[in-house]
Amino acid sequence: MGKSELKITGIKILKFVIILLVVDFCLGSISNQIFINQKTGKFHRSTYSIYEAKEDILIFGSSHAHRHYVPDVIEKELSKTCYNAGAEGQQLLYHTALQKMILKRTQPKLLVLNIDENFLYKSSKAYDRLSDLHPYYEDFKHELRPILGLNSNLIDFKLFFKSYQTNSTLIHALRYYLSPQIDYKGYRPLDDKMTPKKAAIHEKNHSEKEFIEEIDDYFVKALKDFISEAKRNNVKLLFVTSPNLIERNISNNESLNRIKEIADSEEIPFLDFLNAPKYTNQFELFHDPSHLNDDGSRLFTTEIAHFISVNIKI
Numbered sequence: 001m002g003k004s005e006l007k008i009t010g011i012k013i014l015k016f017v018i019i020l021l022v023v024d025f026c027l028g029s030i031s032n033q034i035f036i037n038q039k040t041g042k043f044h045r046s047t048y049s050i051y052e053a054k055e056d057i058l059i060f061g062s063s064h065a066h067r068h069y070v071p072d073v074i075e076k077e078l079s080k081t082c083y084n085a086g087a088e089g090q091q092l093l094y095h096t097a098l099q100k101m102i103l104k105r106t107q108p109k110l111l112v113l114n115i116d117e118n119f120l121y122k123s124s125k126a127y128d129r130l131s132d133l134h135p136y137y138e139d140f141k142h143e144l145r146p147i148l149g150l151n152s153n154l155i156d157f158k159l160f161f162k163s164y165q166t167n168s169t170l171i172h173a174l175r176y177y178l179s180p181q182i183d184y185k186g187y188r189p190l191d192d193k194m195t196p197k198k199a200a201i202h203e204k205n206h207s208e209k210e211f212i213e214e215i216d217d218y219f220v221k222a223l224k225d226f227i228s229e230a231k232r233n234n235v236k237l238l239f240v241t242s243p244n245l246i247e248r249n250i251s252n253n254e255s256l257n258r259i260k261e262i263a264d265s266e267e268i269p270f271l272d273f274l275n276a277p278k279y280t281n282q283f284e285l286f287h288d289p290s291h292l293n294d295d296g297s298r299l300f301t302t303e304i305a306h307f308i309s310v311n312i313k314i
Helices: 003-036 042-051 071-078 092-103 124-136 141-148 162-166 170-178 196-205 217-232 254-265 294-311
Strands: 057-060 082-084 110-114 212-215 236-241 270-272 286-288
Touching: 003 042, 042 092, 042 124, 042 170, 057 071, 057 092, 071 082, 071 294, 092 124, 092 141, 092 217, 124 141, 196 286, 212 217, 212 254, 217 236, 217 254, 236 254, 236 294, 254 270
Parallel strands: 057 082, 057 110, 110 236, 236 270
Antiparallel strands: none
16 A cells, blocks of 8 residues: 555545544534433432532432432421432442532532442442443543443543443433423332232342342442541431331341441441331331332431431531
């Protein structure tokens, strides 16, 4: 290949790259506008938490946070503003990243982290679901790079492309535009009531675990980072586990025991409701065996608010 041919090939490649970047910028800008303008759904809630929330109390955790903590109850009991930033399916890496982004902008008085007993166990899904943070990377590279980098060595390269940052969110945006997902300051109530028959069917159909019963050191580090970040910003912490419908033996749960040890060493109050008698076998308070319905959530939130009012000065 002669020099002239090489030059022509180089020019073609350069034109292709320029066109690719222009298309990416245009599509990415459109996608970003759609993403930012969502009015309901999980990304709307995370965007509000990151860029706007100024409430006194913020709730963190998975679906057990999202579905169990009623901000209106907390606000009535404590005369403090509250927002539920819980995110279904998300675990410690996500919550730690979310906390870092929020604390960069504002300082709530109290963070409540609802603890799932398996938070420290290895889970590939916990890493996969971090893609929900991609749309915020451009604004929070310093906070997100150490966490998103755990799942990919090419995170900077991937998220250089604007269209990649939000490509997985458009379906959600369209879905919630057509069918808005109503929440109440981040809380979404569940209304079904359990029966022994329903509970047995649910347990049979949901027996597959999303984790391996081995401690993931990165999850341990994430929990410790969550604590140290709160302390560095003079934000108080409360750890809570939510009730189960059916009593379970959790005495040998290494993940939960390690979390309790860390909380104790860091002097973090820990409320353990996993096998609380008030909720065990109370089918009318549960939507499914691990999620309270609205009646149960209001009762549970009232207990949390009472503990805060007596034991945590905010």
